[in-house]
Amino acid sequence: MLNMAMVVITATLVIFLMCSSSSEAILQKRLQLPSPLTGPESLAFDLTGGGPYVGSSDGRIFKYIGQDEGFIEYASTSRNRDKTLCDGLADFSELQATCGRPLGLGFNQQTGDLYVADAYFGLVKVAPGGENVTHIFGSENAYATRFTDGLDVDPETGIVYFTEASTNFRFKDFETLIDSEDKSGSLLKYDPSTDQTTVLLGNLAMPSGVAVSSDGSFVLVGEYLANRIQRVWLKGPNAFSSELFMPLAGSPNNIKRNSRDQFWISVNGIFRSPIFQRNINFPTGVKVSENRIILQIVSLISEYGTESASEIQDYNGTLYSGSLQASYATIFTTLL
Template sequence: MSNIAILVVFALLICSSSVANSNRLLSRQFLPPPLTGPESLAFDSVGEGPYTGASDGRILKYVGPSDGFVEFASSSPCRNKTICDGISDFSEIQKTCGRPLGLAFNYQTSELYIADAYFGLMKVPSSGGSPTQVVSCVEGKSFRFLAGLDIDPQTGVVYFTEASTTYQIRDLPTLLRSGDNSGSLVKFDPCTMETSVLLRDLAVPSGVAVSKDGSYVLVSEFMANRVQRFWLEGDKQNTSEIFLQLPGKPDNIKRNSAGDFWVAVNNQVGSPPPSRPPVLPLAVRVDGNGFVLQEVALVEEYGTEMVSEVQEFNGKLYSASLDVSYVNVFMP
């Protein structure tokens, strides 16, 4: 199916009644105040969680409705609780306290890997606590702004994105107005300890997801309104192609147990409200061929706020956002 055809199908679905109403919200899992920004979510090998990063550099674990989120780890190796606890997003102190974004468990080792916007690729043991820095640079250049993260469950290979080599997360509003395309898709192999760049010149790459069979990896380009596919195996190995063109800004991508992908899609940055009833932000489920299988409108939950991630787990959808203080849980 051509990319143009995929876009047409997507547009038809958006204009039809097939877009699910967002009236099946089950619960909201609030972060301890005044924390904000549960940008990405992860579940461990025994199904506990979600785990999420927060604005003050901590990783939190949801343990149930009574206790909510509790501290599990941090993404800064030298975090000072007195200085860091409770700080807000885009604070200058974040470069010391850390800002965890992408999260993923290596189910072979039970370690939690973290794409920290300032410190690079980090990991913590299954018991949590202080992190170990895995990778801080590639090709001799220190990372400026790591964002998305996924791990191949069969090989343990880590794929992550550097949103920009010019700007940092504290410069996010400027970055989104800049037309910057210095981002990249990066691979880290824990067996060889080698780090390599797979794709360059990406327009704010935000999300990344490995296919169920490990033959390719998807990467979203937030400012290019598209998702690219990079082939890891087969006749097209080491080449890329447009997987999905979208009418909005794609953020994180998450694979479900069936091998489909959920993409969080947002309105154009700075765009005026549309004349027809808004359908963005939106959760979009696509198969391995880029066919749109399902859409769930999220405008009632988030309004004009951005949705960073939608993840399916044990029959429920979990949505996250850099702009709010809670995780939404609803039926797909």
Template sequence: MMKLLFVVAISFALFISLNDFLNERPKHGDSMLTVHFPDFRLIPTTGASGPESFVFDFSGDGPYTGLSDGRIVKWLANESRWIDFAVTTPTREGCEGPHEHQRTEHVCGRPLGLAFEKSTGDLYIADAYMGLLKVGPEGGLANQILPRELEESLRFTNGVDIDPRTGVVYFTDSSTVYQRRNYIGVMMSGDKTGRLMKYDPNTKQVTTLLTNLAFPNGVLLSQNGDYLLVAETATSRILRYWLNDTWTSSTPKPSQNYEVFADQLPGFPDNIKRSPRGGIWVGLNTKHTKLTKFAMSSAWLGRAALGLPVDWMKVHSVWAKFKGNGMAVRLSEGSGVISEIFEGRNGNKWISISEVEENDGTLWVGSVNTPFAGMYKL
């Protein structure tokens, strides 16, 4: 009887959401620009999908991006094509080709966050299953720097950024319970086992900076290196973690070593990237609707739903394709206020947006769900 009532409640929420898709605008921010893109270039990612994150090397070449079959590919602008650059596992049999890669990604790898180390040209890779890896400027098979088998295992390695002055690597582990192929479980269960971590390649030491995070995702080091911004996906907010002890009257020391930088975002934040025009881009995987608000209203509701004989990953996939509503916002790096919105309207909606990487007057738009990357000229 309880299961029946629960299904009825979910159906009611779904009905409400279908009839009221919350087309409201974010309410904070003095300057607001919505980018409509009827002439938007889609660049297929041959053989796999999900270009989740982008990075350019220090020569300006690229971008590079990780795909659902465990490959990292590089865009050759002069030839308008992708080439294979690196892989995160030596086991490649059954990885590539047309099949449901989500079922094999724990074997083939799933590269998510990417960051180049300035002094060596090495590419650091946060692979959801293989831990923290790096590969040299020539590519090939990446080497594990931090495997999954730490004292506290890495179960869902996600975002990564590097301090160009010291080479120190900052990264997130989204959950110690759920893996990426079950990430909906992180959201629905109220899981708060995520961590913000640090790896020093000089000492080989790993340090946990923050614990008890609800799906920590993208991470970005500030320009002067005094704090980190971390997307906490399940709470729809960005946290600021302070790295130094230098405080001024304009930036008084908080009561703890982190604070909320941006709250009540209009969707679930994914990756964070700096804009050359100032501020930071935050990809919002899914814009909030009444359904998402209902589903996230309490942990017990989500845990009860997880107990039902339902493949919630598949439900989410179908829902995303049907009501694609990814968007991105550009925030002021000083205040966290929204200054620009990027989203598709009418027939140009995105299933989801994991990242916006702005480079040389072009926005590269990533998504974990699409078999293409987006390119939009500003």
């Protein structure tokens, strides 16, 4: 029965992604990063609802203040950042290994600490105010992480779940990794109460997005190269086991839980165009329930064209998105 359900889910996604049945996201506002920066790959909001906070291609994290002020610099993941060397870097530069590249972001809702999955520095914690930066897990701590990617924070316990996309490739080798069959990625857990990091699931095909359930009973992790979402049980009779949560008609990137315990998944479906005789990307947002029910699919083609979307999330009833290629984050007219 489960296999048949998975077939139905996959078929449904293919139909929605390729036809006009999915709703189209309608642009409301673009939140422009300071020029020439790009890549607000993930978005986060602080304890008071401030933000969004986004990472950028030159290693800095910015906070959106408002329409007049726009984004202001909040922090950087490099503790000894050289502004002359780093400011204005483009993505996939060799210098990002020195300047940092923040990807996944998430706040501890109890302490106000901002946790960052930095592609080169690993798991990083930024104290409230953006001044104090701690490298928790990564190269500076003698760990061999090479490409840290997605992140989520349990709102009750403060436990951080994050992904290492690969131990064989670095962020600068992104295109090579995409074309590989690499399965060296992992889902990890960091417990700030014990300062311990453990591996929850290994042998993953470029794990990207991650999201923990509101009750902390399970965590979802997407495998970009395997076109699927896996669920790792943390509590209950299935604790410490994993299962296929959902196959997808495309590559999943970030996953974000909303206030109704639903999950938004950024999916980039690659289809062969018989007209243009080439592969075309269709960026979409897919909202699913904890029970694997597809609740909504939103096309992002009007905003990103055939470029990839890295994240879509519903925060306080407003739909936001981010992209590794874009120079802005986006707010959409409410479609929820």
